[in-house]
Structures are given as structure tokens and as C-alpha cells.
Amino acid sequence: MKFHKYYAFGLNIDSELPLPELTQSSHETGDVKITFDKTPENLNEINGKGALYQVNDRQFLFRLETVGSYWVTEGDHIKIERLNNSTDQEIRLFLLGSAFGALIHQRGLLPLHGSSVIKGNKVLTIVGASGAGKSSLSARLIKEGFKLLADDVSVINENSNKLFIYPGVLRIKLWQDVMRVLNEDPSLYDKVRPQLEKYNWSDHNNVFRNDAEPNTIISLSTKNSAGIEINQVHGFEKFNILKNNTYRYRFLEGMNQMEKHFNIVNKLAQRTNIYTIKRPISPVELDKLAAIAISTLN
Amino acid sequence: MNRSKRNIVWIVSYPKSGNTWFRTVLANLLSDGDNPVDINELDLSPIASSRLHFDEYSGVSSSDLSFEEIEGIQAETYRELSYETEGLLFRKVHDIWKRNKDGREIFPADVTKAVIYIIRNPLDIVISYAFHSNRSFEEIVAQMNDIDMGLCNKPGKLFNQLKQELGNWSMHVKSWTEDSGLPVHIVKYEDLLNDPEKSFRKAFQFSGIQFNPVQLQKAIEFSSFEKLSENEIRSGFKEKPIKMEKFFRSGVAGQGKELLSPEVVIQLKEIHQEMMRKFGYVT
Numbered sequence: 001m002k003f004h005k006y007y008a009f010g011l012n013i014d015s016e017l018p019l020p021e022l023t024q025s026s027h028e029t030g031d032v033k034i035t036f037d038k039t040p041e042n043l044n045e046i047n048g049k050g051a052l053y054q055v056n057d058r059q060f061l062f063r064l065e066t067v068g069s070y071w072v073t074e075g076d077h078i079k080i081e082r083l084n085n086s087t088d089q090e091i092r093l094f095l096l097g098s099a100f101g102a103l104i105h106q107r108g109l110l111p112l113h114g115s116s117v118i119k120g121n122k123v124l125t126i127v128g129a130s131g132a133g134k135s136s137l138s139a140r141l142i143k144e145g146f147k148l149l150a151d152d153v154s155v156i157n158e159n160s161n162k163l164f165i166y167p168g169v170l171r172i173k174l175w176q177d178v179m180r181v182l183n184e185d186p187s188l189y190d191k192v193r194p195q196l197e198k199y200n201w202s203d204h205n206n207v208f209r210n211d212a213e214p215n216t217i218i219s220l221s222t223k224n225s226a227g228i229e230i231n232q233v234h235g236f237e238k239f240n241i242l243k244n245n246t247y248r249y250r251f252l253e254g255m256n257q258m259e260k261h262f263n264i265v266n267k268l269a270q271r272t273n274i275y276t277i278k279r280p281i282s283p284v285e286l287d288k289l290a291a292i293a294i295s296t297l298n
Numbered sequence: 299m300n301r302s303k304r305n306i307v308w309i310v311s312y313p314k315s316g317n318t319w320f321r322t323v324l325a326n327l328l329s330d331g332d333n334p335v336d337i338n339e340l341d342l343s344p345i346a347s348s349r350l351h352f353d354e355y356s357g358v359s360s361s362d363l364s365f366e367e368i369e370g371i372q373a374e375t376y377r378e379l380s381y382e383t384e385g386l387l388f389r390k391v392h393d394i395w396k397r398n399k400d401g402r403e404i405f406p407a408d409v410t411k412a413v414i415y416i417i418r419n420p421l422d423i424v425i426s427y428a429f430h431s432n433r434s435f436e437e438i439v440a441q442m443n444d445i446d447m448g449l450c451n452k453p454g455k456l457f458n459q460l461k462q463e464l465g466n467w468s469m470h471v472k473s474w475t476e477d478s479g480l481p482v483h484i485v486k487y488e489d490l491l492n493d494p495e496k497s498f499r500k501a502f503q504f505s506g507i508q509f510n511p512v513q514l515q516k517a518i519e520f521s522s523f524e525k526l527s528e529n530e531i532r533s534g535f536k537e538k539p540i541k542m543e544k545f546f547r548s549g550v551a552g553q554g555k556e557l558l559s560p561e562v563v564i565q566l567k568e569i570h571q572e573m574m575r576k577f578g579y580v581t
Contacts, residue, residue, distance in 0.1 A: 049378070050354070050355050050356055050357040050375070050378055051355055051356040051357065051371050051374035051375045051377075051378055052356050052357045052358055052371065052374075053357035062357060062358075064358060064367075065370075066367055066370075093362055094358065094362070097358070097359055097362065098357055098358050098359075129349070129350050129458070130349050130350065130353060130359060130360070130361050130456070130458070131349060131361070131456050131457060131458040132458075173361075173362075175454055175455055175456050176453075176454030176455070177454050177455045192362065193362070193364075195364045196362070196364065196453075197453045197454035197455075198361070198362075222458065223536070224534075224535075224536060224537075224538050224539065224540045225534060225540070226540075248354075248357060249354070250354050250355070250357070251357065280540060281458075281540050282540055
């Protein structure tokens with residue numbers, strides 16, 4: 001079987017399915033294998049579950065009837081069963097989201113729910129809930145000369161006593177209204193899925209494909225009054241922000257990986273500057289928001 | 299494994315019908331403190347259509363799913379929430395009661411303790427809604443008559459809540475009070491104003507909450523219109539839409555009759571006459 005080789009999330013990946021959103025690699029030995037295969041209906045032992053997933057110490061099973069089933073085992077293998085004649089693009093969307101999220105947790109790495117961009121050696125990681133404006137702000141920063149390091153999920157780990165943030169998915173998913181604000185023509189880009197007005201926006205000249213060091217983290221949220229508020233966070237609140245913005249935190253609870261998670265979150269809290277930025281829910285004011293975000297790097 | 303537990307109380311209403319006031323009294327009753335609960339800390343009864351809740355309890359980003367896919371999964375996220383929670387759970391709801399395309403209910407009976415359905419004279423809803431959204435009475439009536447009305451339902455935009463279908467006002471009332479088959483307790487907003495002690499007591503008893511009369515009286519006092527309004531002036535209200543000047547505006551009944559033109563009243567009554575008569579809003 002021919003495998004496509006990629007480097008992402010700090011891992012060498014061998015995949016039966018082409019993954020154009022990731023960085024190609026020429027590694028010899030892979031850390032993670034992705035194959036098409038049968039997946040089970042249920043896990044034998046279930047320590048945690050959600051509407052679409054089951055999890056135990058070593059396995060994770062995710063099933064979206066309209067797209068596919070993903071069986072993630074031992075932090076090194078994702079088996080995919082295509083359902084409902086879904087397209088490769090749809091399979092990739094949930095592979096690079098929930099399935100990789102689980103694999104990253106299985107390996108004890110920290111996936112933050114946020115996008116990262118880099119300029120010079122300064123990395124800005126923007127975390128926040130869905131709808132906070134992470135992707136919009138990242139896209140706006142790329143227009144200010146930043147390069148995209150990771151969209152939506154930023155993976156962090158420690159190596160030789162240094163923290164690294166790894167290149168991840170190198171496209172940004174943008175809704176139609178944000179594309180307009182950014183003066184981008186949606187018709188020039190592929191839809192994330194045919195039924196959604198959401199597009200895969202990417203600029204291959206503005207991506208960063210190497211490991212970097214985390215630097216500044218912004219926790220972005222919305223408020224119902226005018227004006228943008230920024231505050232630097234100190235002490236235990238830093239830890240809380242990182243814990244609360246851990247991607248798919250509920251997966252962890254069934255995995256027995258809480259201690260590793262606690263340790264890395266603790267180190268990251270100590271070694272980064274963390275800010276909260278609250279923006280009006282509308283209008284988005286991306287220009288102002290970008291200027292304020294950039295000011296945190298000085 | 300049967301993990302079913304009937305412990306969710308859905309606090310349901312068409313928008314601008316008194317849901318926030320009800321939740322404030324509830325929050326004060328449950329906290330049983332010496333001071334009123336801050337209106338920005340009503341987190342005990344968050345909205346059922348929270349995107350954050352869906353994403354956590356499903357394990358997938360709702361922003362990558364179609365409206366139809368979300369409706370297929372929603373009920374299961376509420377079940378997960380119910381299973382992991384001891385004791386009663388409260389969720390605010392503006393959606394119409396409906397089934398998804400597979401014929402399954404979105405608000406599942408097997409985890410439902412009770413539905414508190416708050417109904418308000420639609421003429422008064424028009425006034426409240428219009429002031430709160432800076433729109434004309436005519437626009438609001440058109441919306442309340444629109445069978446396709448919904449919230450957070452524009453396709454090219456991401457909202458922090460999931461799409462909520464409302465239907466028109468009568469459909470909304472009928473869906474919960476006649477079609478759902480759930481244990482529903484109907485509360486009239488006007489009764490909450492006229493005899494708060496009796497109306498809140500009956501609703502809370504129906505929900506299975508334990509309390510004594512002193513606690514209830516204190517909760518109602520702590521949630522008076524004056525107190526809520528003061529609280530909003532002092533520290534804002536995070537559930538207020540950004541375009542709205544002030545969330546707690548007047549808190550009275552009967553303004554619809556005084557302020558609406560006969561034409562607007564006719565437009566509303568044409569569609570909702572039957573349901574209004576049923577609840578004593580027209581004679």
C-alpha cells in the first residue's frame with residue numbers, strides 16, 4: 001500500500017488518504033498511520049462517551065453517520081470507515097478535527113482550541129469558543145504579514161525541557177460573511193462541505209512549516225457592548241484559561257491522561273504571556289482587533 | 299445499559315415572554331442567599347441551544363455540520379448531559395417543539411422532568427420585542443406571523459447559538475402545550491405579575507423543586523423589576539442583544555392594547571385568534 005507522508009502536530013504521519021492541508025514530509029519511520037478499514041460499532045470497554053464518541057484508556061471511536069467512522073487506537077493508528085458515500089474532503093474535515101484531537105490526547109500532547117500565526121520568531125495563539133472569531137482574526141493577521149502555523153487546533157508539547165508549538169492544519173475555515181469583510185471572493189475557494197457557506201481559505205506563500213516556540217496566547221471572546229477590552233492575565237487564571245480552551249477536554253476524561261495534561265498546561269502557563277480580549281459581538285471590527293492583538297507582542 | 303434519568307426542566311417560551319424573569323426567580327430560589335443573585339450569573343439555566351454545550355457533549359464542531367445533521371444529534375447531547383448530572387437540570391428554550399427528519403424528538407421525553415411553558419399576550423410581546431430590537435411593530439407582527447421564523451438561522455454566518463426554529467406564535471404555543479406529549483405546566487406571564495407567589499409556587503412544585511414559602515417570597519422580592527433594572531444599570535446584562543438599549547424595560551402587562559394601531563392588532567389576530575382565545579387574550 002502506498003502511503004502519503006506528512007509532518008503535522010509534531011508527528012510523522014503515513015496516510016492512505018492524501019491530506020493536502022498538511023505539510024509533506026520524506027520521513028522514513030512514521031509515528032501515526034491512517035488507513036481505510038472496518039471500524040467496530042462499539043468499544044468493548046467504555047470509560048467516557050458523548051453523543052458521537054466512546055473512549056477508554058487506549059481507544060477512541062467517533063461515528064458521524066453522514067460522513068464516516070473513525071477508530072483511533074494507542075495514539076498511533078486511525079482507521080477510517082467511509083459512510084454515506086462521503087467525499088474525501090468531508091472525511092478529512094472530521095479526521096483533522098475530532099479524530100486527530102483524540103489521537104493527540106492519547107499521546108499526552110496538548111491540543112489547544114485555537115489558531116496560531118507567526119511573524120519573525122513571535123507566535124500568537126488565539127484561543128476561544130467556536131464563534132469567538134479565532135479564524136477571522138488569524139486570517140486578518142495573515143494579511144498583516146503573519147504566517148499561518150495552525151488553524152483551529154494548536155498542538156503543544158515539551159521536548160528537552162523546551163516547549164514547542166507544531167505546524168498543524170494549514171488552511172483556515174472561513175464563513176461567507178468573514179470572507180466579505182476580508183475582501184475575499186468566496187467563489188475562488190472550495191467549500192468545506194457542499195451544504196455549508198464556509199470555505200477553505202489558504203495562501204501557500206503565507207504558511208509556516210516548522211516547529212516554533214509558544215510566546216503569546218490571546219483568549220478571545222465576545223461581549224454585548226461597544227469597544228474592545230484587553231487585559232493581561234496572571235497567576236492561576238492563566239492555568240484556567242488554558243485548561244478551559246483545551247480542545248475536546250471531555251475526551252481526556254475517559255483516557256486517563258489528566259496528569260500529563262495538567263503538567264503541560266502548568267508549564268505553558270508559566271512560560272507564556274496570556275491576554276483576554278473581549279470584542280463586541282457586532283460589528284466585528286477586525287482591523288482594530290488585529291492592531292490590538294499585534295500590540296501584545298511588543 | 300439503561301441510564302435514563304428524568305431530570306431536565308425545560309423553561310420554554312416564545313422570545314420576550316418572561317423567560318429571563320422566571321429564570322431569575324429560579325436562580326434566587328435555588329441559591330437561597332442573603333442578597334439577590336447577579337443577573338449575569340444565571341448560568342444555572344443556560345440556553346439549550348448553546349453551541350459550546352453541543353460541541354462538548356457530541357465530540358464534534360457543530361460549525362462543520364449542516365442544520366439537519368445538528369438536529370439529528372441534539373437529543374443525544376441532552377441525554378449525555380442528563381446522565382452525568384445528579385439532581386435537577388434547567389435549560390432555557392426558545393425553539394418550537396418538533397421532531398427531526400428521522401421522526402425523533404429533539405427534546406427527549408426520557409430525560410425530561412418537566413416543561414415550564416411561559417405564555418404572554420402576543421400584543422404585549424409585539425411591544426416588548428419592537429423596543430428591544432429597534433424595529434417597528436409591523437415588522438414584529440410579520441415575524442410573529444411567519445411560519446418559517448427562526449433565530450441564528452442565516453446560512454453564511456456563525457452564531458454562538460445553534461439555529462432555533464420558532465414557527466409562528468400560535469405554532470410555538472401549540473407545539474409545546476398540545477403536541478409534545480411532555481409533562482407541561484403552562485404559566486401565564488400575566489399571572490406571574492398578578493399573583494407571583496401562587497404562580498411561581500405552582501411552577502416550581504411542578505418542576506420537583508423543594509422549597510418553603512419564606513424562600514419563595516425572598517426569591518420573588520430579589521427578582522422584582524426594580525431590582526433587575528438596577529442591577530442592569532449597575533453592571534449591564536450579558537444576555538442583552540447588542541442593539542438593545544436596555545433589557546429590563548417596563549415589566550408590565552397591557553401595553554399592546556394601548557400602543558398598537560387597530561390595523562396591527564387585526565394583522566396579529568387574523569392569524570392567532572384561536573390560540574389567543576384559548577388563553578383568554580381575546581374575548
